[in-house]
Amino acid sequence: MPIKEQRTPPRSRLIGNIFLALAALFLIANFILPVVLGPQIPGVPYSLFIHQVQSGEVDRVQVGQNEIRFQLKTENDQAGPVFSTTPIFDLELPKLLEQKGVEFAAAPPPKNGWFTSLLGWVIPPLIFVAIWQFFVSRGGGGPQGVLSIGKSKAKVYVEGESARTTFADVAGVEEAKTELVEIVDFLKTPERYTQIGARIPKGVLLVGPPGTGKTLLAKAVAGEAGVPFFSISGSEFVELFVGVGSSRVRDLFEQAKKQAPCIVFIDELDAIGKSRSSGGFYGGNDEREQTLNQLLTEMDGFAAGDATVIVLAATNRPEVLDPALLRPGRFDRQVLVDRPDLSDREAILKIHAQKVKLGEDVNLKAIATRTPGFAGADLANLVNEAALLAARNQRSYVAQEDFAEAIERVVAGLEKKSRVLNxxxxxxxxxxxxxxxxxxxxxxxxxxxxxxxxxxxxxxxxxxxxxxxxxxxxxxxxxxxxxxxxxxxxxxxxxxxxxxxxxxxxxxxxxxxxxxxxxxxxxxxxxxxxxxxxxxxxxxxxxxxxxxxxxxxxxxxxxxxxxxxxxxxxxxxxxxxxxxxxxxxxxxxxxxxxxxxxxxxxxxxxxxxxxxxxxxxxxxxxxx
Known part of the structure; x- marks a missing residue:
């Protein structure tokens, strides 16, 4: 079920082409045509113009803001040649022209055609619409107007498009995996449970300290079941505009129902799921509360006949969640993903150690014994630190002493050899x-x-x-x-x-x-x-x-x-x-x-x- 690449809609391309054509016509009518088709009047220095006025050679003058046009006299009273000059700020020019009997007047305003006037009214609104359309499309919805801001930003992982994660890639959380195996069975064969009247759980909440593998477990559930996996963080629902969060929740669940059976994973649920009474206000109208209310409504909408969509969520702050989220019928199960014990740490080290070259003296069990309280992410960082130390020491493999030094770096910090004590x-x-x-x-x-x-x-x-x-x-x-x-x-x-x-x-x-x-x-x-x-x-x-x-x-x-x-x-x-x-x-x-x-x-x-x-x-x- 590959995801097709989103291309620019024909309507958007048509509007863009029309805008470019009108802009080109506007430029031609205002700047190019007057230069090409207009009369070519020779220019002279201003000093020559004043000399000709004083000599009585000038017949009439048109004084403009940026140009002075004047016509010379002829012997047979015919129209003489016309010249132009650039004006200089001169208050004595009108007196001089009057003394010499020169007919002078202000230059008439330029006459624009009806087409140019029309373009002057049409082009600015089109520019505004084009700019608005550009920012709206970048906000995550394409040219669908303001409503596109409320589109879900969830990332969709479909089997075959990326590396598949299974339970074999997750170690140290055997009890949690045992609980989630049943969720996989629900997704693969839902009729097996519905035939006898069992209710498929709507939500599973993964609770545990940071770095224990909650997100990895959710991906493994989707990989084992072979279903699409929608992943989004709780903070991505809330935006500046009121109502955008609830709109994104609706759009997320609409997309999920279309690709059911599937899994919706919400990381850091506490970003939108905090207790509504924690701030001392009840029935507030803030954006986070509206988003939470919409999430509760959507989870209630999964009836027995609805598509098989299971919501997985992760948090490391269960004490702040709203009680309405934790009641039966919404997040039916809470799975603790705790820090691994000795045997689990050894299993996690074996998985991460497959990516590096180990020396013959490396004893992963001894390393697991010396790292109590380390989460899965801590152990992954430990293996990486040991590999970096080995490379720094010009070794082609990771030795036990590299792991020992890496443990000290994580527990006690870096050595400060520059801090000299007396x-x-x-x-x-x-x-x-x-x-x-x-x-x-x-x-x-x-x-x-x-x-x-x-x-x-x-x-x-x-x-x-x-x-x-x-x-x-x-x-x-x-x-x-x-x-x-x-x-x-x-x-x-x-x-x-x-x-x-x-x-x-x-x-x-x-x-x-x-x-x-x-x-x-x-x-x-x-x-x-x-x-x-x-x-x-x-x-x-x-x-x-x-x-x-x-x-x-x-x-x-x-x-x-x-x-x-x-x-x-x-x-x-x-x-x-x-x-x-x-x-x-x-x-x-x-x-x-x-x-x-x-x-x-x-x-x-x-x-x-x-x-x-x-x-x-x-x-x-x-x-x-």
Whole structure:
């Protein structure tokens, strides 16, 4: 079912040809014919004209704005020759002509023919119509008048015209694919379900964080079913003109019904599907609300006898959608497309790794283990970064070390080798990072310490300690959370022990430690004093977190003070744990920091060997 190329309609070409012909006639009548057919009058200098007037040789004069024509006298009173000259601003010329008895008058206005006058009235409106028609046609509808602005801008993918995407091209979302297989079956054999009275779903909403493959899944559904695929973004419905969005919704569904069975995919649904009461107004008349109302109406219009059209939509902000969109009968199903786990990440890496040349030492499972929380787009970017690093290093294949460096670039940022620290700052950063590593090596649930570096990275990091998990974790107990807080405070504790003072380098560590301690008390109920109560208001899942904590419930002054005391106690206890551990391992702290100042980076088996010598402070409560 190929899409035919849209050509310029005959009506548009006819109007254009008529306009060009009339414009040519206008130019000929006003500029070319007067020059070709008009009388040829010789011109003379103005000084000669004045001399002839003073000599009495001039009989009569016609004074125009741009030309002076004069006729000379003859002896037999016959009409003399006519000449012209260019006028000069001269107030004495009329007096001179009157003194010499020369008959003079103003030149008559030019006489235009009826045809020229007609063209003067017709050409300007035609120019306006042509310009308007040009902009309207570029607005997406051809010469169909203002209504063409409301045409849908959806891109149509038809089988055979482009590369077909199937479920084999999508990895890491097995549960979502299982849900969508039934949609494919609906599109292929709808009668199988309608015969027994089953209702074909009208809409499927794909919900998940950015980069998890929602758009790719929608294309795979269309590719598996072998049906046309209409793709449009929610922002493309809304324009400056009121009513254009709803017009485009109508046009989109009319096109879809003509090519049914098909799939309509609306990306970023929240652009037009936000709750109508979110702004505090009900029954408003803005363009976005009219577009949403038209979308609701069109989805209600799919009755049992209508063409098989399924609407797929994607959003990463489900909490802002209007409830009318999510009710049964519209978006009947919501499919979560979440971040992949360990096995899914390995499968995604295998798909993207097919496009690059891998070295024999590449272990995709190890890479998947070191990338928890990475979405599909993140993993694709990781493979590309590794390939770029290999090419930069003049290698013909991608090695494991390229993937390791690519992970650090994504997690910690680019190396800032131009940011040079003085000796004192470098020494402080070295002890700070070693403090993190020593305390972190004794905490479970924090991951394994893989690298210590005092090479600045990213926007603000003067050094970093890289801890990578050995497995995917979904739950953490209280001891592990307290260990995380102690690890965050390990850098500050090392500065206190070695230098007897603290610097501004621990600002981010303190912020993260305090936030984690507050969540333990107010969200997780890990407080013996306050008990198993949640003091923060729960919210719907947000895949685009803005970093702001959930607001607290209405608290009494006594409860708020108790929360503050409990948070302070957790942080101070963790701080003491870090101090005890570092004091017990002071010699090891000095040895690793000295070596780090020499090499700037310690990693791999050498680092693991050093950290295996850490002694556990029994009073600190760590579990090795």
């Amino acid at each position: 000796d004192k700052e470098k020494k402080i950063v070295a002890y700070h990072e070693v403090g993190h590593a020593l305390v972190g090596s004794l905490t479970s649930g924090n991951g394994r310490v893989e690298k210590i570096s005092i090479v600045p990275r990213g926007m603000a990091a003067l050094g970093y300690t890289l801890q990578l998990p050995t497995e995917d974790r979904f739950l953490m107990d209280e001891a592990e959370l307290r260990g995380q807080i102690a690890t965050l405070l390990g850098g500050r504790s090392a500065e206190e022990i070695v230098f007897g003072s603290i610097t501004t380098g621990a600002a981010n560590d303190l912020q993260r430690a305090t936030d984690l301690a507050e969540r333990m008390v107010t969200t997780y109920g890990m407080s013996k004093i306050l008990g198993p109560l949640a003091y923060q208001q729960g919210q719907q899942p947000m895949f685009l977190g803005d970093g702001a904590p959930n607001p607290r419930r209405m608290l009494s002054e006594e409860t708020a003070q108790a929360i503050d005391r409990e948070v302070k106690e957790i942080v101070e206890t963790a701080h003491q744990q870090a101090l005890d551990t570092l004091k017990l391992n002071r010699d090891l702290l000095e040895a690793i920091a000295t070596q780090l100042l020499e090499t700037e980076v310690i990693e791999g088996e050498k680092l693991h060997s050093l950290l295996s010598q850490v002694q556990t402070a029994t009073q600190s409560g760590f579990s090795s």
